[in-house]
Amino acid sequence: MTTAIPEILAPAGSLDKLKVAILYGAHAVYVGGQKFGLRTAAENFTLDELREGVAFAHERNAKVYVVLNSFLHDKDLEELPDFVSFLDEIKVDAVIVSDLGVVKTVRQLSNIHIHISTQASTLNVEAAKLWKKMGATRIVLGREVSVKEAGKIKREADVEIEMFIHGSMCMAYSGHCVISNFTQGRDSNRGGCAHSCRFEYSLDMGLDTEEKKKAFFMSSKDLEGLRVLPEFINEGIDSLKIEGRMKSHLYAGTMSKIYSEALEYYSQHGNFLSENLLEWEAELKKVSHRAYTEASLVDKAGADSIFNEREVSNDSEWQMVGAVVEASPKTGIILEVRNAFNQGDELEFIPFRGKAIKVQANEIMDIAMRSVQRTRPSTLARLPYVEGIGPYHLIRQKGRK
Numbered sequence: 001m002t003t004a005i006p007e008i009l010a011p012a013g014s015l016d017k018l019k020v021a022i023l024y025g026a027h028a029v030y031v032g033g034q035k036f037g038l039r040t041a042a043e044n045f046t047l048d049e050l051r052e053g054v055a056f057a058h059e060r061n062a063k064v065y066v067v068l069n070s071f072l073h074d075k076d077l078e079e080l081p082d083f084v085s086f087l088d089e090i091k092v093d094a095v096i097v098s099d100l101g102v103v104k105t106v107r108q109l110s111n112i113h114i115h116i117s118t119q120a121s122t123l124n125v126e127a128a129k130l131w132k133k134m135g136a137t138r139i140v141l142g143r144e145v146s147v148k149e150a151g152k153i154k155r156e157a158d159v160e161i162e163m164f165i166h167g168s169m170c171m172a173y174s175g176h177c178v179i180s181n182f183t184q185g186r187d188s189n190r191g192g193c194a195h196s197c198r199f200e201y202s203l204d205m206g207l208d209t210e211e212k213k214k215a216f217f218m219s220s221k222d223l224e225g226l227r228v229l230p231e232f233i234n235e236g237i238d239s240l241k242i243e244g245r246m247k248s249h250l251y252a253g254t255m256s257k258i259y260s261e262a263l264e265y266y267s268q269h270g271n272f273l274s275e276n277l278l279e280w281e282a283e284l285k286k287v288s289h290r291a292y293t294e295a296s297l298v299d300k301a302g303a304d305s306i307f308n309e310r311e312v313s314n315d316s317e318w319q320m321v322g323a324v325v326e327a328s329p330k331t332g333i334i335l336e337v338r339n340a341f342n343q344g345d346e347l348e349f350i351p352f353r354g355k356a357i358k359v360q361a362n363e364i365m366d367i368a369m370r371s372v373q374r375t376r377p378s379t380l381a382r383l384p385y386v387e388g389i390g391p392y393h394l395i396r397q398k399g400r401k
C-alpha cells in the first residue's frame with residue numbers, strides 16, 4: 001500500500017543546520033534572513049548564505065521557505081522591496097508572512113508563494129478562504145486547531161495546510177502576548193520573545209505557604225505528534241512543521257530523521273509497529289526537551305499540558321560531541337569536535353537512515369596524526385574508519401549534560 005505523505009518541514013537557524021536537516025530527510029526547511037523574521041536571536045542567514053542554502057536544497061529536491069513574519073512599521077516596510085527582489089532572484093520556494101503590508105509587497109514585486117504564518121492565528125474556514133483570495137497558497141494554522149478541524153479547513157477552503165508537529169509551544173495564541181515586552185523589554189511580535197512564560201512566578205491569591213505560591217503557571221510542555229501521524233495523513237495535511245530555529249544541530253538532524261523515517265514507514269506499510277514507535281520516541285528524547293504533550297492536536301489542550309516542574313528541562317542525558325567532516329578507509333574518520341571527549345568513551349554516530357552506530361574511541365589522533373587522550377572543542381580529530389559512517393553524520397555521547 002502506498003499513501004501520499006506530507007512534507008516534513010524542519011527549522012534551519014544557520015546554513016549548517018539547513019544542510020543537516022535536509023541530509024537527515026527534511027523535505028523543506030524554513031530560514032530567516034537578517035531582518036523581518038521572528039527570531040532576532042537566531043544566527044540568521046546572510047544574502048550569500050541564503051543563495052547557497054537554496055542551491056543546496058534544490059540540488060536535493062528540497063524546498064526553502066524564508067520567514068518574513070514580523071509585524072512591520074512603515075519604516076521597516078520601506079526596506080522590504082530589495083529583500084523580496086533578492087529572494088525572487090534566488091528562487092526561494094515561499095515566504096512565510098503574517099503582516100498584510102508584507103503580503104501586499106510580496107505580491108506586487110514577485111511571484112513567490114505566500115504562506116500565512118501561524119502568527120496570523122488562522123483557526124477557521126472563512127479566514128483561510130479570505131487569505132487564499134488575497135494570494136496565499138498555504139496557511140500555517142494556529143496551534144490551537146485539531147488535526148480534524150484542519151482537515152475540514154483544507155477541504156472547504158481548498159488551500160495547502162501546514163501544522164506544527166513538534167517543538168516548543170507558546171502559551172498565548174502564537175505570539176499574541178506581551179509578557180516578554182513587559183518583563184524583558186523584548187517584543188514577541190517583532191522577533192524578541194524571551195520565553196517569559198517559562199519562568200517561575202508567584203501567585204498572591206491567599207495561598208498559605210510560599211511554596212504553594214510559586215509555580216510555572218504558564219510554562220507549556222513541548223509538542224510531540226509522532227503517534228498522530230496517521231491522522232495528519234488521513235486528513236490530507238500538506239506540511240508538518242518542526243519548531244525550533246534557535247535549537248541545536250542535533251535537534252535539527254534528529255527531528256528531521258525520525259519524522260521523515262516514520263512517515264516513510266507508514267506510507268509503505270499503512271501502520272506502525274509498537275516497537276518502532278517506542279524506538280522513535282526514545283530517539284526524540286535524546287535531544288534537550290521538556291515533557292511532551294500532544295497539545296491540541298487531538299483534543300483541546302488542558303491542565304496536563306502545563307509543565308509545572310522547573311523552568312528549563314534538559315531531560316536528555318545526551319549531548320552532541322561533533323560532526324563528521326570526512327570518512328574513508330584511507331583517511332579514517334575526521335570529525336569536527338564541538339564538545340570534548342576522552343579516549344575510551346563510547347560515541348554514537350547517527351547515520352541519515354537506520355540505527356545509530358556505536359564506536360568506542362580507543363584510538364584518537366589529532367589532524368597531524370599525533371595520539372591524544374582528550375579532544376578539544378573546535379578542533380579536528382581523527383578516529384579509525386568504521387563502515388557506514390560518512391560526512392555530515394552527527395555524533396552524540398551519553399552522560400554529558
Ligand code: SF4
Binds near residue numbers: 177
Ligand atoms: S513569552 Fe511565551 S507566550 Fe509569550 S510570546 Fe513568548 S513563548 Fe509565547
